[in-house]
């Protein structure tokens with residue numbers, strides 16, 4: 001998965017994409033501005049659109065637009081100035097193809113019988129298509145293709161009175177992964193699904209409670225971390241304080257292990273562990289499992305850097321920057337014509353010849369998805385004079401798609417689904433190729449290994465062991481991020 005949080009519109013993009021980041025703050029005079037900053041820290045979780053809804057004591061104000069947080073709420077826009085009020089929720093979104101319409105930008109807002117509600121959701125519902133078809137049959141009119149709107153319809157139609165009961169009633173009908181924040185005129189609510197697939201933390205600034213996908217969103221505003229919202233927990237924040245509910249049947253915890261490998265920011269602490277530390281330990285395990293006779297260890301930046309540091313320290317080999325990343329690649333960059341398309345990888349990564357020439361190189365990346373970028377990078381390092389390229393991957397082979405809020409290629413498109421390790425090595429044209437074992441990955445997480453009967457994490461994209469039912473299955477192929485309009489058309 002070369003390149004941290006690449007943009008899908010780039011021709012060499014070959015990565016899993018986190019779908020969303022959420023943020024909420026209750027009772028702070030600068031709620032809107034703090035939410036802008038919180039979303040800025042969560043930008044890696046979604047780069048297609050950003051949205052904030054505030055409540056100013058009399059009305060809800062919504063600003064939701066396509067673009068990066070800086071584009072939408074930066075100094076060249078007046079959107080941030082409109083966000084009055086001391087309550088706010090925000091969202092950054094990464095949408096799948098065809099799903100990036102403005103109507104899908106979150107937080108979603110609806111005026112219900114009991115008052116307004118704004119919901120920002122990170123995750124993916126695995127029965128959204130089925131629920132949506134039922135709702136449409138009953139007369140619901142959908143404005144978007146987002147499964148978050150399905151939750152809003154279920155809340156609207158609930159027979160319960162108080163909004164908390166209505167939300168619980170709605171969430172009891174959904175399957176899948178969700179960490180969501182909801183804002184009403186009197187409450188900020190945070191919920192994690194019973195398996196706890198996606199992260200959600202509780203923080204505090206100047207007495208104002210905060211909910212955020214990751215701790216890096218607390219750090220940027222000087223807030224302090226209080227605790228993780230637990231799997232299956234609903235926290236309800238009002239002027240009177242914070243109440244915790246456990247409204248769902250308990251399930252085994254299955255936090256997404258890929259959050260540690262790639263999605264979360266390295267400076268975030270996730271479920272008690274620092275992401276950077278975990279990535280370094282993965283590199284150390286990888287060095288023990290898959291050594292190579294080489295001169296230097298180099299990362300594919302930025303995502304391969306912590307694992308490469310760990311590999312270098314465990315192997316005793318020097319860590320070098322043999323590839324330099326250009327951080328200023330954006331969607332406006334001119335698309336290459338076919339004749340020069342093979343240069344496209346260099347838009348983002350360039351080899352440092354002085355470091356590579358004549359060297360036997362261990363090249364570290366976090367994962368291989370389709371393999372197209374990996375192949376180009378190996379070729380680039382070799383062309384820059386490396387004598388040998390030994391490719392080491394800081395995750396097990398990615399053999400299955402994700403259905404829990406991450407945009408992935410279909411299972412059939414994944415290189416590791418189609419090929420064994422030796423076939424992949426030949427495809428990528430490396431001198432050797434090795435992945436960390438799934439037990440090694442769990443050891444890096446502080447476990448003895450993977451417990452096959454009760455794995456501690458969701459690791460379905462490596463194991464195929466999907467912890468949450470995949471109700472919406474089409475044509476024999478489980479459809480990743482659901483194209484809901486197609487179903488009801």
Ligand code: SF4
Nearest residue numbers: 256258402458460461
């Ligand atoms: Fe995370 Fe993979 Fe599970 Fe998706 S399938 S939640 S990416 S571990």
